[in-house]
Amino acid sequence: MEPIYLRIFKDIETKILSGDWRPGARIPKEHDLVNDYGCSRMTVSKALTALVERGLVVRKRKTGSFVASPQIDRTVMDIQDIGTEATLAGYEHRYEILTRKIETLGPVEAAQLHGTTGAEILRIQCLHIVDGKPTAIERRIILLDTVPLARNESFATVPPAKWLLSQVPWSRAKHVIRAVSADATTARILQIERGEPCLSLIRQTWQNDRMVTYVEITHPGDRFQFAGVFHPAEKRASRR
Amino acid sequence: MEPIYLRIFKDIETKILSGDWRPGARIPKEHDLVNDYGCSRMTVSKALTALVERGLVVRKRKTGSFVASPQIDRTVMDIQDIGTEATLAGYEHRYEILTRKIETLGPVEAAQLHGTTGAEILRIQCLHIVDGKPTAIERRIILLDTVPLARNESFATVPPAKWLLSQVPWSRAKHVIRAVSADATTARILQIERGEPCLSLIRQTWQNDRMVTYVEITHPGDRFQFAGVFHPAEKRASRR
DNA sequence: TAGTGGTCTAGACCACGGG
DNA sequence: CCGTGGTCTAGACCACTAT
Numbered sequence: 106m107e108p109i110y111l112r113i114f115k116d117i118e119t120k121i122l123s124g125d126w127r128p129g130a131r132i133p134k135e136h137d138l139v140n141d142y143g144c145s146r147m148t149v150s151k152a153l154t155a156l157v158e159r160g161l162v163v164r165k166r167k168t169g170s171f172v173a174s175p176q177i178d179r180t181v182m183d184i185q186d187i188g189t190e191a192t193l194a195g196y197e198h199r200y201e202i203l204t205r206k207i208e209t210l211g212p213v214e215a216a217q218l219h220g221t222t223g224a225e226i227l228r229i230q231c232l233h234i235v236d237g238k239p240t241a242i243e244r245r246i247i248l249l250d251t252v253p254l255a256r257n258e259s260f261a262t263v264p265p266a267k268w269l270l271s272q273v274p275w276s277r278a279k280h281v282i283r284a285v286s287a288d289a290t291t292a293r294i295l296q297i298e299r300g301e302p303c304l305s306l307i308r309q310t311w312q313n314d315r316m317v318t319y320v321e322i323t324h325p326g327d328r329f330q331f332a333g334v335f336h337p338a339e340k341r342a343s344r345r
Numbered sequence: 346m347e348p349i350y351l352r353i354f355k356d357i358e359t360k361i362l363s364g365d366w367r368p369g370a371r372i373p374k375e376h377d378l379v380n381d382y383g384c385s386r387m388t389v390s391k392a393l394t395a396l397v398e399r400g401l402v403v404r405k406r407k408t409g410s411f412v413a414s415p416q417i418d419r420t421v422m423d424i425q426d427i428g429t430e431a432t433l434a435g436y437e438h439r440y441e442i443l444t445r446k447i448e449t450l451g452p453v454e455a456a457q458l459h460g461t462t463g464a465e466i467l468r469i470q471c472l473h474i475v476d477g478k479p480t481a482i483e484r485r486i487i488l489l490d491t492v493p494l495a496r497n498e499s500f501a502t503v504p505p506a507k508w509l510l511s512q513v514p515w516s517r518a519k520h521v522i523r524a525v526s527a528d529a530t531t532a533r534i535l536q537i538e539r540g541e542p543c544l545s546l547i548r549q550t551w552q553n554d555r556m557v558t559y560v561e562i563t564h565p566g567d568r569f570q571f572a573g574v575f576h577p578a579e580k581r582a583s584r585r
Numbered sequence: 586t587a588g589t590g591g592t593c594t595a596g597a598c599c600a601c602g603g604g
Numbered sequence: 605c606c607g608t609g610g611t612c613t614a615g616a617c618c619a620c621t622a623t
Contacts, residue, residue: 106599109611135589136588145613146614146615148611148613151611151612165590166588166589167623168589168622169589169590170589283544284525284542284545284564285542285566286541302524302566305524326523326524326542348591348592349592349593350592374608375608384594385593385596387611388592391592404608405602406600406601406610407601407603408607409608410609586623587621589622590618590620592616594613596612596613598610599610600608600609600611601607601608603607603608604605
């Protein structure tokens with residue numbers, strides 16, 4: 106027999122992960138959940154505590170409990186949004202859209218991303234400039250089937266990463282970090298020498314087994330690093 | 346007034362982090378803690394649940410609760426022990442000690458590591474070979490003040506990372522990941538061209554504000570990457 | 586002030602697993 | 605078997621904060 110608190114936990118988790126309950130939405134008050142499930146308030150509380158710990162829920166006295174805002178990377182390392190990060194670190198940040206076009210996914214890429222050949226995608230390239238220096242190239246694919254609203258979004262004012270966070274309620278992500286050589290194009294855009302080492306972060310994101318986005322962010326090796334302080338189970342990380 | 350469960354949590358946490366209770370040690374049974382703190386069993390249980398969640402404690406029915414084994418990186422990414430990882434991935438792994446000598450920490454390095462000039466250290470260089478190919482150079486400093494037993498350890502059979510995990514009960518760690526160019530020495534040892542991109546992981550570890558070790562692990566960019574799948578708050582990560 | 590979550594109790598029954 | 609943790613109750617009082 107499955108524990109009641111786990112059933113409550115899973116029910117709410119499902120509602121949130123599926124996007125049924127959007128970030129900021131109100132979660133039934135504890136008293137109501139007690140009635141719904143016919144259990145004691147401690148049991149409800151245990152489920153909600155676990156949801157808070159999982160980062161899906163925030164609780165506020167007097168006002169109630171709410172669906173938290175998605176923070177895919179909080180568990181790993183905070184590379185979610187170069188702009189926000191740079192600002193926090195006290196640097197000026199801006200970005201330019203280099204290209205933006207709608208295509209269909211070719212067979213090679215489809216295989217590489219475990220996606221579907223022919224799926225309609227939005228392909229974007231951005232250059233991020235921090236403190237006046239080119240700091241990252243962002244090469245991104247957004248699956249228009251999963252995020253149809255992207256079709257009409259120019260990304261002129263809101264960076265793709267930030268915009269996506271507001272559109273897709275909660276996600277699963279895969280990260281790969283590599284060291285690569287700058288190819289000719291990359292070198293020119295980042296204003297470095299060809300062959301210089303670059304730090305490459307690839308992130309692929311899904312919601313409910315539907316791919317949301319695939320992005321490769323390439324940083325000059327000498328202008329970027331990932332850093333984090335951790336004591337076990339305190340998950341904050343930062344980058345410089 | 347601090348909640349009782351938090352007080353219990355902190356008391357036990359302190360005992361474990363300080364090394365007072367070693368990994369595997371028995372934690373007082375819930376009934377005893379109920380008596381010690383004069384509270385109900387639910388309150389004790391709440392504290393223990395939080396300790397499990399933090400990774401400091403494991404609980405077993407009938408047998409009791411115990412101090413967990415330290416797993417510094419479980420919260421971040423599993424790069425703790427190249428040998429174990431390689432074996433898990435199905436590759437053959439061996440390593441060679443290149444140098445091993447006792448020195449004192451010079452002023453430059455001391456400043457860099459926020460350590461004390463003149464502190465006695467053990468300096469080790471290892472080469473890790475996975476699947477027959479040089480895969481990582483490990484350049485490590487161990488503070489002999491903090492880990493005196495290292496003085497007599499040859500590391501001929503047990504890699505430094507693994508040995509340290511067994512010696513230092515629990516730690517705080519800082520990680521930095523960078524892309525760097527292979528210098529002449531590194532290139533020769535890793536059998537790559539000079540200037541080729543390498544992935545560098547630096548990890549500095551403390552126990553109770555005393556530095557334990559500082560290590561830089563340098564991988565050829567084309568033979569190594571960090572990868573992880575995460576859905577928020579499920580912290581498993583792996584590397585290939 | 587009133588509504589909400591935060592904590593706590595003093596029991597209870599059950600599930601698991603070592604002897 | 606029986607000791608241990610796993611879960612649960614039906615209340616209770618308190619702390620915080622929006623109104």
